[in-house]
Amino acid sequence: MPVESLASPDQPGAAPRVALFATCLVDAMRPTVGFAAAKLLEDAGCTVHVPPQTCCGQPAFNNGDRQTSRDLALQMIAAFEPYDYVVVPSGSCGGMISKHYPELFAGDPNLAGRAERLAAKTFELVSFLTDVLGVTSVSATFEGRVTYHDSCSGLRELGIQSQPRKLLASVQGLSLVEMKDNDVCCGFGGTFAVKYGEISDKIVSEKAVNAQASEAGTLLAGDLGCLMNMAGKLSRKGSAMDVRHVAEVLAGMTATPPIGKVTPDAAAKETTPRGTTP
Amino acid sequence: MSAQSTAHSFKANATGAMADAQLTGNLKAVRQNFIDKRAKAASELPEFEALRENAKEIKNHTLAHLDLYLEKYEAKVTASGGYVHFAADAEEARQITLDICRKVGAKTVTKGKSMITEEVGLNAFLEANGVTPVETDLGEYIIQLRGEAPSHIIAPAVHLNKEQIESDFRRVHTHLDANRDLTEKTSLLTEARAVLREKFLVADVGITGANFLIAETGTSIIVTNEGNGDLTQVLPKVHVVMASIEKMVPTLEDVSQILRLLARSATGQEMSVYTTLSTGPRRKGAFSSEVDAGSREENATKKEARAQARGDVDGPEEYHVIILDNGRSAMLGGEFQDMLRCIRCAACMNHCPVYHQIGGHAYGWIYPGPMGSVLTPSLIGVDEAGHLPNASTFCGRCESVCPMKIPLPKMMRHWREREFERNLNPAIARYGLGLWAFFARRPKLYALSTRIAMKAMRLLGRGKGRFTWLLGASAWTKYRDFAVPEGETFQAKWKRERGVK
Numbered sequence: 001m002p003v004e005s006l007a008s009p010d011q012p013g014a015a016p017r018v019a020l021f022a023t024c025l026v027d028a029m030r031p032t033v034g035f036a037a038a039k040l041l042e043d044a045g046c047t048v049h050v051p052p053q054t055c056c057g058q059p060a061f062n063n064g065d066r067q068t069s070r071d072l073a074l075q076m077i078a079a080f081e082p083y084d085y086v087v088v089p090s091g092s093c094g095g096m097i098s099k100h101y102p103e104l105f106a107g108d109p110n111l112a113g114r115a116e117r118l119a120a121k122t123f124e125l126v127s128f129l130t131d132v133l134g135v136t137s138v139s140a141t142f143e144g145r146v147t148y149h150d151s152c153s154g155l156r157e158l159g160i161q162s163q164p165r166k167l168l169a170s171v172q173g174l175s176l177v178e179m180k181d182n183d184v185c186c187g188f189g190g191t192f193a194v195k196y197g198e199i200s201d202k203i204v205s206e207k208a209v210n211a212q213a214s215e216a217g218t219l220l221a222g223d224l225g226c227l228m229n230m231a232g233k234l235s236r237k238g239s240a241m242d243v244r245h246v247a248e249v250l251a252g253m254t255a256t257p258p259i260g261k262v263t264p265d266a267a268a269k270e271t272t273p274r275g276t277t278p
Numbered sequence: 279m280s281a282q283s284t285a286h287s288f289k290a291n292a293t294g295a296m297a298d299a300q301l302t303g304n305l306k307a308v309r310q311n312f313i314d315k316r317a318k319a320a321s322e323l324p325e326f327e328a329l330r331e332n333a334k335e336i337k338n339h340t341l342a343h344l345d346l347y348l349e350k351y352e353a354k355v356t357a358s359g360g361y362v363h364f365a366a367d368a369e370e371a372r373q374i375t376l377d378i379c380r381k382v383g384a385k386t387v388t389k390g391k392s393m394i395t396e397e398v399g400l401n402a403f404l405e406a407n408g409v410t411p412v413e414t415d416l417g418e419y420i421i422q423l424r425g426e427a428p429s430h431i432i433a434p435a436v437h438l439n440k441e442q443i444e445s446d447f448r449r450v451h452t453h454l455d456a457n458r459d460l461t462e463k464t465s466l467l468t469e470a471r472a473v474l475r476e477k478f479l480v481a482d483v484g485i486t487g488a489n490f491l492i493a494e495t496g497t498s499i500i501v502t503n504e505g506n507g508d509l510t511q512v513l514p515k516v517h518v519v520m521a522s523i524e525k526m527v528p529t530l531e532d533v534s535q536i537l538r539l540l541a542r543s544a545t546g547q548e549m550s551v552y553t554t555l556s557t558g559p560r561r562k563g564a565f566s567s568e569v570d571a572g573s574r575e576e577n578a579t580k581k582e583a584r585a586q587a588r589g590d591v592d593g594p595e596e597y598h599v600i601i602l603d604n605g606r607s608a609m610l611g612g613e614f615q616d617m618l619r620c621i622r623c624a625a626c627m628n629h630c631p632v633y634h635q636i637g638g639h640a641y642g643w644i645y646p647g648p649m650g651s652v653l654t655p656s657l658i659g660v661d662e663a664g665h666l667p668n669a670s671t672f673c674g675r676c677e678s679v680c681p682m683k684i685p686l687p688k689m690m691r692h693w694r695e696r697e698f699e700r701n702l703n704p705a706i707a708r709y710g711l712g713l714w715a716f717f718a719r720r721p722k723l724y725a726l727s728t729r730i731a732m733k734a735m736r737l738l739g740r741g742k743g744r745f746t747w748l749l750g751a752s753a754w755t756k757y758r759d760f761a762v763p764e765g766e767t768f769q770a771k772w773k774r775e776r777g778v779k
Contacts, residue, residue: 054721156678200671270740
């Protein structure tokens, strides 16, 4: 990887100081993704910081609540602007900060500059590794066939398509098989999934069919919202397919059971009554 | 009053559509017929992206000076012997059309495919006033026989299969042999063509829409594949063009750039089969219509002079253009102005995962899919059409294929903002969002409460990876399982393992 890319823009020679925005979904539901992101960043020579964080404001923004979006954006800006980079293991939250924050504060003489500066140094995780840090391979092993779903915001707002495939190709034992319509929406759409559940269901059902038809054992993507939607549908259909965030595989952190699943050990341990030793 | 809307019952419309197996089967044609062809056509034209940028600038410029171009266009049409009528709303547009028909004692009018005449509800109005409209575009003809509205802006009958069409033809074309074979698509086409040929010949007035109006020359353009539009506008004594104000383009050069995008984005053709330019009525000759053969060597100027002296050999005696506003001028200068760049190619709906599931009728008014979800609230009000801009996953595929680079998701979001400001969205959504925002604005309280909540959810789901039902999340779990969280939040675990960095 290029040496100069490792330097912090503020202090030449020092490791870049990366603020990890885990996203509210990863924070609450699946911390493994956050740790996988941190490992990938540290392996690439960054120091990783986790400032206090809640949500980027996307749910409010997409539901027309501009005031709450601005409040949450300001909170993000204040907490994350001291760092060299902001890295997000999600294309839609990354896109919210890098594409939509400047829109939210456009024309505001006090805040437009701050929003634009944060936007300029905010990146989705995988594209940050490849496009900014110049990472071309990872040292991970994953035995099996996987298929990759291109989440919409990452694909169309941020141009993320080749980057995850390039890194996945370097994972020992992994083979990538493309499914039909891998670039078509999974039907999640944030609150769309509950506001128009019936339509969302039809869309994700088709996604599940395409994923299963690929005969991959594991379905990967870069956005936890899409992943929870697809995993939820696959498991409702009784499919055995595993679903994981792409960062878990790239970081070799697949000891955590796939989304919506338990390992037999963990199940046994958790269901053991308190006070008894297994 | 424009055409009737059922956009307010979008959810019920969509439920009905998705329960109709025949419809959902037929709708697969949208994905099969348009997506790959558009992609191929776009990829084969190296300057496609540059053309999109130019086309956007051409339309932005036109919209910024629309008043001037409309005036220039009107002057050019008048100079070429035609008439321009400005209609503020649907009612005026219908009345002007009827007056033209009555003046010439019209009994039958043929119609080329036109979304604007659908918007103003022209057919029902003409019929109620003793004038019979006959749709001559095959798709429009089929849905007219069925008393339906178009379900797609360039393929109005895309929701039907050929067996349904066969049964409609047998029901209506009772003068034909009952034992005829109509199993092939071509036999259906041949039959429609024969029936329509008679209509073309007896029509008193021909009504078309316009894909573009050119200010420089006072020309209207229609872009078609069947040739029916040409027969509609050339054979009757009177040609009426109905078009909305945003069809304006300054020059022939401008329109030739946009035309290179239109068919490629719509059907994946390089050009549609017919691109027809109409400028004024048939020109009368200064002399008798005797044709002198002329010599092979005569130059172009002389040839033109001779043509002027002789006059046109065909074309309508009267040429009228009705320019409709119907709410569009209110979009100028506002956050929905970009929507007026739309050239009605339908690429947005062809690529829309929601449209693919529910089809066009569920949207409840004339314009379906993403372009309709922005335009419909502008034209009939967000109170009536509030569902449409919400029924999108914001996947952005529409914007990525729009030849005019219209930021469709962004404008749907603007509608959601208007609804939020006016408290039009459901109370439960507002309270849910408000409660979430209360915590999200307070990072310490948020961290504490998510820590407790995730631990509780983990306990509740212990030993299982997923919930098949979850209190407060039934809208999710009705269709899919909800993953049990890992139990500890990322921030808490990070703090515990790494300390505060």
